[in-house]
Amino acid sequence: MSVATNAADIVAVSCQGRVANPAFSGLPAEPYRLDADGKAFLWPTFGGIVYNVSVGDSAFGWSGDCVHPAVSIAHPDANKNRGLNVFACVGNRAMVTSGAAKGATGTVTGKSGRFSDQVIVHFDMATREAMAVDDAVTVMAEGVGLALPDHPAVAIKSLSPSLFDALPKRVEDGVLRIGVVATVPPHMVGAGAGLTSEGGSLHMQSTDRAELAAHGLDRLRLGDVIAIQDTDSRYNHGYLRGAMSIGIVGQTDGPRAGYGPGMTIVMTAPGGALGAFDAPGTNIADILELRA
Known part of the structure; x- marks a missing residue:
């Protein structure tokens, strides 16, 4: 059913990030994490280009720790990354703007990180295989400010x-x-x-x-x-x-x-x-x- 929104009044703006490399913090020096029973493990975690996990796949059963499907992007400047994370919305269109996959389009499917670290973007497999870490991705951000006039508490x-x-x-x-x-x-x-x-x-x-x-x-x-x-x-x-x-x-x-x-x-x-x-x-x- 249709529910009235103020979509005609909200602002659409560009935000940019780069394909984020998976990372480990400098301390502690070892890369291991502990599972719920205290056992050390070393599995891929969020970041990078993930070739075999996509939206629609199971959220369980992977030998990974909170893996993002498809592509994770972030901006290297912390303040600009905060802007990317606040303004990017699920369902927004994204476009690769540098590298071998330049011009390919995708869709924002989520956000992640304790302190709003990364935005998750779906690209098809051919695009993922052509992309590289640090490729620029522009998000046509639209959604912040969206309201429901007939349901103001939501x-x-x-x-x-x-x-x-x-x-x-x-x-x-x-x-x-x-x-x-x-x-x-x-x-x-x-x-x-x-x-x-x-x-x-x-x-x-x-x-x-x-x-x-x-x-x-x-x-x-x-x-x-x-x-x-x-x-x-x-x-x-x-x-x-x-x-x-x-x-x-x-x-x-x-x-x-x-x-x-x-x-x-x-x-x-x-x-x-x-x-x-x-x-x-x-x-x-x-x-x-x-x-x-």
């Missing part, structure tokens, strides 16, 4: 107007409800709680696999649209009874405690102003026609 986050229009939704008793694959209960919200909701990601807990399965979260795919119960993400992510946030699964599971699949929050509201309904298979890979 805050839109990192969501393009076109993707909002395409999401399954309905209004019941004045409450906007979004079609989702599953709902994350509040006790399963993990890393990212307390941090900004304008960039970066909010993770779900996945150490307790039985609890994960009990809520139908063990079958999630990258790009799935999900609800997060009792979570208020208007400014920072935090627990608030009756609130709800809507997220899109942007990165894979990982073995560390608190770092299950990462979600990019795209809508949030307190006090029962936002709801959800079951819509199996709702995934932006299909909505945005990103599959090969």
Whole structure:
């Protein structure tokens, strides 16, 4: 169904990043991380060009730690990178502007990092194979400032107007409800709680696999649209009874405690102003026609 927005009034602006190289911090000197049981592991993590993980694939089962599908971009200047992370929105068009793949287009599918480190962009496989680290990517950023006049309590986050229009939704008793694959209960919200909701990601807990399965979260795919119960993400992510946030699964599971699949929050509201309904298979890979 159609829900009125102020899309005609928002500003579209360019932001640029470069394909980010995977990195390790200088300290501690060893590259190993610890899983939830204290066992050291060394797996690929976020960053770079990922050739065999794409939106629509499973969010679980990879020998990786919170891997971003396709391409991760960031700006080398910290302040400009913050601008990229704040203004880029899921569903925005992106274009490679340097290197062998110059002119190829892709789509923003998520954001990630504790402090809004990277933007995740889907490109088809041929484009990924032609791209290189440090290639420039320009995002036609549109979505910040998007509002719903008939639902003023609902805050839109990192969501393009076109993707909002395409999401399954309905209004019941004045409450906007979004079609989702599953709902994350509040006790399963993990890393990212307390941090900004304008960039970066909010993770779900996945150490307790039985609890994960009990809520139908063990079958999630990258790009799935999900609800997060009792979570208020208007400014920072935090627990608030009756609130709800809507997220899109942007990165894979990982073995560390608190770092299950990462979600990019795209809508949030307190006090029962936002709801959800079951819509199996709702995934932006299909909505945005990103599959090969």
